[in-house]
Amino acid sequence: MASWLSLVWANLARRKLRLFFTLASIAVAFLMFGLLEALRGSLAGSVSLAGADRLITMSKISIIQPLPRSYLEKARGVAGVEAVASFNWFGGVVKDGRTQIPVYATEPAKFLAMYPEVKISAAETTAWLNDRQGAIVGPLLANEYGWQVGDKVPLRSTIYRQENGADTWEFNIHAIYDVIGGAGWDKGSVVFDYDYFNESLQFGRNSIGWLVVKVADPREAEQVSHRVDALFANSSAETKTATERAFIKQATEQVGNIGALLISVVSAVFFTMLLVTANTIAQSVHERTNEFGVMKTLGFTDRSLLALVVSESLLLTLVGGAIGMALAYVAAQALATTVKQFLPVFGIGLRTVVVAPLLMVAMGLIAGAWPAAIAMRLRITDALRRGA
Amino acid sequence: MQDNVAHPDAPQATDRVVQLRGVTKLYTRGGEVVRVLEMLDLDLPRGDFVALMGPSGSGKTTLLNLIGGLDRPTEGSIEVDGLAIDRLSSAALGRWRADHVGFVFQMYNLLPVLSAERNVELPLLLTKLSRRERLQRVHTALALVGLEDRARHRPRELSGGQEQRVGIARAIVTDPTLLLCDEPTGDLDRKSGDEILDLLRALNQEFGKTIIMVTHDPRAAERANRTLHLDKGRLERQTH
Numbered sequence: 001m002a003s004w005l006s007l008v009w010a011n012l013a014r015r016k017l018r019l020f021f022t023l024a025s026i027a028v029a030f031l032m033f034g035l036l037e038a039l040r041g042s043l044a045g046s047v048s049l050a051g052a053d054r055l056i057t058m059s060k061i062s063i064i065q066p067l068p069r070s071y072l073e074k075a076r077g078v079a080g081v082e083a084v085a086s087f088n089w090f091g092g093v094v095k096d097g098r099t100q101i102p103v104y105a106t107e108p109a110k111f112l113a114m115y116p117e118v119k120i121s122a123a124e125t126t127a128w129l130n131d132r133q134g135a136i137v138g139p140l141l142a143n144e145y146g147w148q149v150g151d152k153v154p155l156r157s158t159i160y161r162q163e164n165g166a167d168t169w170e171f172n173i174h175a176i177y178d179v180i181g182g183a184g185w186d187k188g189s190v191v192f193d194y195d196y197f198n199e200s201l202q203f204g205r206n207s208i209g210w211l212v213v214k215v216a217d218p219r220e221a222e223q224v225s226h227r228v229d230a231l232f233a234n235s236s237a238e239t240k241t242a243t244e245r246a247f248i249k250q251a252t253e254q255v256g257n258i259g260a261l262l263i264s265v266v267s268a269v270f271f272t273m274l275l276v277t278a279n280t281i282a283q284s285v286h287e288r289t290n291e292f293g294v295m296k297t298l299g300f301t302d303r304s305l306l307a308l309v310v311s312e313s314l315l316l317t318l319v320g321g322a323i324g325m326a327l328a329y330v331a332a333q334a335l336a337t338t339v340k341q342f343l344p345v346f347g348i349g350l351r352t353v354v355v356a357p358l359l360m361v362a363m364g365l366i367a368g369a370w371p372a373a374i375a376m377r378l379r380i381t382d383a384l385r386r387g388a
Numbered sequence: 389m390q391d392n393v394a395h396p397d398a399p400q401a402t403d404r405v406v407q408l409r410g411v412t413k414l415y416t417r418g419g420e421v422v423r424v425l426e427m428l429d430l431d432l433p434r435g436d437f438v439a440l441m442g443p444s445g446s447g448k449t450t451l452l453n454l455i456g457g458l459d460r461p462t463e464g465s466i467e468v469d470g471l472a473i474d475r476l477s478s479a480a481l482g483r484w485r486a487d488h489v490g491f492v493f494q495m496y497n498l499l500p501v502l503s504a505e506r507n508v509e510l511p512l513l514l515t516k517l518s519r520r521e522r523l524q525r526v527h528t529a530l531a532l533v534g535l536e537d538r539a540r541h542r543p544r545e546l547s548g549g550q551e552q553r554v555g556i557a558r559a560i561v562t563d564p565t566l567l568l569c570d571e572p573t574g575d576l577d578r579k580s581g582d583e584i585l586d587l588l589r590a591l592n593q594e595f596g597k598t599i600i601m602v603t604h605d606p607r608a609a610e611r612a613n614r615t616l617h618l619d620k621g622r623l624e625r626q627t628h
């Protein structure tokens with residue numbers, strides 16, 4: 001067995017440059033495969049982590065079209081609704097004047113009830129609820145800007161003005177929240193009190209961006225969303241309600257289309273890889289016609305030569321594939337920090353770890369099949385004659 | 389011993405290793421039939437060392453391939469050691485070759501990626517021998533051809549004569565009955581060629597191997613017990 005394997009490897013290694021290029025093409029194919037799978041997995045992951053019991057109600061026209069504040073109370077009255085919170089997109093720019101971060105105005109108590117996966121301590125909760133200028137921030141932002149509990153942070157709005165004409169609001173940080181056991185809320189935003197915001201506004205008072213509606217029974221989500229929309233039908237601000245899951249799905253669909261594009265790219269890369277590998281094996285078989293004749297002369301069976309060639313092809317795809325997957329792992333680790341704000345579960349998943357070797361084996365078998373059949377069918381006398 | 393075969397067509401030997409009867413070999417090439425061997429009869433006693441001569445294209449390699457079970461006759465029967473090899477399935481024929489025949493080629497035909505040792509080991513991979521036993525045999529064979537110190541060398545690090553000795557070691561490592569050599573000195577200078585011939589002679593005399601050696605060199609043929617001439621598909625015997 002050891003002798004056999006070293007023969008297989010020695011045969012591959014006889015043309016170093018060819019071996020290198022073939023391994024590289026296989027590695028690149030699997031690198032792309034690994035990253036694509038990570039992307040697909042993380043998209044699917046975000047959607048499935050989203051709360052099934054939360055609905056999002058926004059203007060039928062577009063999410064940037066405001067709704068009247070009164071909708072908050074009205075929606076509360078709809079049958080099957082357990083809780084409602086409103087949200088306003090603040091359009092917050094940090095001190096450097098360039099970077100915009102997600103900043104939301106909401107009702108703090110309602111927000112915490114709505115998103116139980118957002119965790120802050122009881123003391124922090126009390127402090128926040130008692131300070132109209134208070135805010136809580138996500139760990140990613142705290143990390144990035146060095147914010148700590150107790151800091152006073154100015155944020156400029158790209159949308160709103162205060163009554164006095166100022167465009168910057170000051171916030172007291174009362175907590176750095178964590179997100180555990182769900183992904184309805186991200187780790188990189190600022191949340192503060194709607195009242196503080198609303199009362200200081202120059203214009204656009206008493207309007208909200210959208211509502212998040214918690215249903216009593218997730219199985220009734222569909223019906224409840226129809227009821228909410230029916231309530232506001234034929235008003236000046238009609239609404240569109242969907243589950244948070246559907247909402248996230250919609251938001252990620254554009255990335256999903258990129259995913260579909262990537263699938264076709266990866267398929268093309270795999271196809272090319274297959275041609276390169278099959279060609280490498282076929283060339284190698286052709287060059288060794290005489291050697292196959294000799295091996296058959298010595299008594300090696302047609303099947304053992306078939307096995308030899310297929311082993312070579314398999315070893316090639318397995319080694320190249322393993323290199324590619326190792327690269328994909330490293331790349332995914334590096335990318336994960338960059339994309340974690342949008343894709344919290346980005347990484348090489350178990351599914352990929354199982355599928356990749358199967359793909360390597362399949363590719364090895366396909367690439368080796370034809371050249372192996374040629375080696376197998378060689379007639380000894382012809383093979384010996386051709387070599388001489 | 390030299391004269392116990394009076395004529396290739398009239399076998400008298402009791403201990404025959406090779407027996408051909410009415411062997412005909414045709415090749416069809418581009419619709420044209422080439423008659424290479426024509427109703428050939430041949431008997432070789434055990435322990436014989438025959439040189440096979442004849443013009444180029446006369447069918448020497450073809451005949452050797454038939455006796456070694458690499459090819460099948462169009463007509464006629466071939467028995468080796470009492471076994472009708474023309475009736476074996478190709479899988480059985482492969483096993484039979486592995487056990488009973490050693491081949492030595494003009495161009496040595498070693499696998500370039502393997503060391504001398506591993507080349508010699510190759511036929512033993514088909515046996516049930518353990519790695520230890522295999523290596524033992526390999527080293528005996530390499531010692532016999534005087535190349536023990538080159539065991540780890542690749543073919544391209546060896547001279548032609550040394551390569552051919554590795555080729556011979558590979559042919560004898562399975563201890564075959566029959567040694568078939570197709571112009572084993574054809575690509576060697578005189579000195580190396582002589583060494584190879586000495587080796588074949590020793591294998592014949594000391595180890596009782598039956599050897600058929602195709603050659604174009606009358607000097608090489610002289611080292612054999614006798615010479616057969618193949619011409620126009622027929623055999624003529626000539627003793628010296």
Ligand SMILES: Nc1ncnc2c1ncn2[C@@H]1O[C@H](COP(=O)(O)OP(=O)(O)OP(=O)(O)O)[C@@H](O)[C@H]1O
Pocket residue numbers: 381382415416417422424442443444445446447448449450451
């Ligand atoms: N596979 C084949 N298909 C068609 N013709 C063949 C085949 N093998 C051999 N021949 C023909 O059979 C004849 C004998 O060939 P063979 O190789 O046996 O000659 P040889 O005596 O060994 O010649 P040389 O001394 O040149 O090696 C030649 O005419 C050759 O062209």
Ligand SMILES: [Mg+2]
Pocket residue numbers: 448449450570
């Ligand atoms: Mg010949």
